[in-house]
Amino acid sequence: xxxxxxxxxxxxxxxxxxxxxxxxxxxxxxxxxxxxxxxxxxxxxxxxxxxxxxxxxxxxxxxxxxxxxxxxxxxxxxxxxxxxxxxxxxxxxxxxxxxxxxxxxxxxxxxxxxxxxxxxxxxxxxxxxxxxxxxxx
Numbered sequence: 001x002x003x004x005x006x007x008x009x010x011x012x013x014x015x016x017x018x019x020x021x022x023x024x025x026x027x028x029x030x031x032x033x034x035x036x037x038x039x040x041x042x043x044x045x046x047x048x049x050x051x052x053x054x055x056x057x058x059x060x061x062x063x064x065x066x067x068x069x070x071x072x073x074x075x076x077x078x079x080x081x082x083x084x085x086x087x088x089x090x091x092x093x094x095x096x097x098x099x100x101x102x103x104x105x106x107x108x109x110x111x112x113x114x115x116x117x118x119x120x121x122x123x124x125x126x127x128x129x130x131x132x133x134x135x136x137x
Contacts, residue, residue: 059086
């Protein structure tokens, strides 16, 4: 897997206020470059075009749901790291995201610190891959 820092991260939520909170959390992680979307359809098109491998998405959205985004992304890039955030009362649906390939699921309301921690865990994994790739390459 080839990548470089900062990593592009797609932030997807149909609620602009939540998207702003996500953006603030991303700004706490130096290695991430946020791309914000209130339209999940537009986000999916950009994710495919730019081959974005880190995604933070809401689960319930009007155009394309977060679980559908997981499925679509896994069809063209199995190694996409996806963090899902949801306020749905149906925990079974939220945790089914793990079975579909989500890296992490956060329940709303999640504070900025917890969001940043989740993003840092993904970045840490990319740092390890990067060091390994440099040693082997």
